Amino acid sequence: MPLTPDAKGVYPIAPTPFHADGRIDYASIDSMIDFYRSVGSTGMTVLGVMGEAPKLDGAEALEIATRFINRAEGLPVIIGVSAPGFAAMASLTRAVMDKGAAGVMIAPPNTLRTDDQITIYYRQASEAIGTDVPFVIQDFPQTFSVMMTPVVIRKIVQENPSCVMLKHEDWPGLEKISTLRGFQADGSMRPISILCGNGGLFLDFEVERGADGAMTGYAFPDMLCDVVRLQAEGQRDAAHDLFDAHLPLLRYEQQQGALGLAVRKYVMAKRGIIASDAQRKPGASLTAKAKAEVEYLLARLAKHDPRAGRTAR
Structure with missing residues (x-):
């Protein structure tokens, strides 16, 4: 089921x-996929x-992507295929699309400076x-x-019919969304899906x-x-x-890089979504003080959302 410009919901x-x-x-991986499905996710994105x-080699990346695609049982799965060169990007893309991926996500290399x-x-x-491969900017x-x-x-969208979605993570970026939807309304840009990142901070x-x-x-x-x-x-x-109740924990998780991921994995492990908060080296782990702060935030959140008080350990 290929990704389309009318995709909505949470991936x-x-x-x-x-x-x-x-x-x-x-x-x-299996338990996480089952959890995502159970809470109403409309798709999933892997290798972001x-x-x-x-930290994965090529064979591992393909094996993980395949595991998600097979276990998702029809929910669209987007695979991150960003790579320093097009050869590796094309190879992974062909492999995951053959396995049944809905599309791929491409991030720009940090060497790009001009609009052209x-x-x-x-x-x-x-x-x-x-x-013919649907892709996400x-x-x-x-x-x-x-x-x-x-x-x-807008130019990328108009020049590439296979571009069907924007993963919007600019910050602040509310006006960018309004401008893009304005382009769509005036007919200067065809409709695309816009899904937002940044941990959901906005x-x-x-x-x-929009x-x-x-x-x-x-x-x-x-x-x-x-939400x-x-x-x-x-x-x-x-x-x-509901969003406001989660905002303190969401903000704490937004710490950049491996530390933010450590917070996310720690809470997901507490919830029983995954078994361990381990990162593959080089990685990060939470100090005792940081864990205490997360526990404090969870306790406060549980007063408004009981899900924060249910842990598997």
Whole structure:
């Protein structure tokens, strides 16, 4: 089932579960997929920034992607295929699409500086992976140091019919969403799906600006699903109340890099979604003080959302 421009809902960015010795924990992959499905996820994204993809070899990446695709049982799975060169990107893309992936996500290399460089890169990337393969633009300037204006994104969309989605992670970025939807309204850009990242940090207002949902990896993806659903149902205050209750923990998890991932995996392990909070080296782990702070935030959150008080250990 290929990815289409009308995709909506929540596509959690899946971390890669590891055992303490660095081996991939395939049983936890299965339990995580089952959890995502049970809470209302409409798709999944694998091998993203928080999936520790650079720590995997090619065979591992394909095996993980295949595991997700098979276990998801029809839910669309997007695979991150960003790579320094097009040969590796094209190879992984062909392999995962043959396995049944819905599409791929492509982040820009940090060497791109001008608008022309950015648009040429995506045109060449589309040609390399095959112009029939649906792809997602990952717009994450805080990590990739590539600034994409709405005009540049519009040009990429218009030049590449296989571009069907924007993963919007610019910050602040609410006006960018409004501008892109304005392009769509005036007919200067064809419709695409917009899913938002940044741990969902601005999701409450992003969906009000026209985003179709979230593609991110907060340890409570069920909350993200609920917020998107409540907004779609017109229950604005309920959506904001739930989001506001999670905001302190969500903010704490937004610490950059391996530390933020350590928080996410720690909470997911507590919830029983995965078995261990281990990262493959080089990685990070939480200090006793940091764990105490997370536990404090969970206890406070549990007063408003009982899910935070249910742990598997």
